[in-house]
Amino acid sequence: MAANFRKSGSTDYQMSRMVSAIAWIACIAGIILILFDLGNLSDRNIYLMTGIGCFAAGIFIFLIGKAFVIARKKEDQENGRS
Template identity: 30%
Template structure:
């Protein structure tokens, strides 16, 4: 019985698409803005508190931005893997 050995080239985790890196940075910035806004506006915890709702929007948006950036990075990685 024989086995096939497959050698994989290891690529640095940071290399890749600059757009994906920008999206990651934008996600962290929006997360920080959301946290700060929520902490300042948490005294009146209701849906009529516009500042708190904006902070929650930034928190939710940061997750979405991060997921889009991760998807761009994965698609870019798959594209380069198929070309090699």
């Protein structure tokens, strides 16, 4: 029974902050890569393509992290923990 008990408040907050930090790092890295060689707008520009990918991944990471936190809070409410 003790294995099923979890402290969701602090771990959810820590997970949300960590995922948000990773997402911000990915977005900032993507913006830096995009601005590194912006003059050459073509599909052969590796910095531009990688930057767009990092920026899109950062947004995706942020949204998935928030969705996990919301799902865990909803699960806790349904189980009567909170």
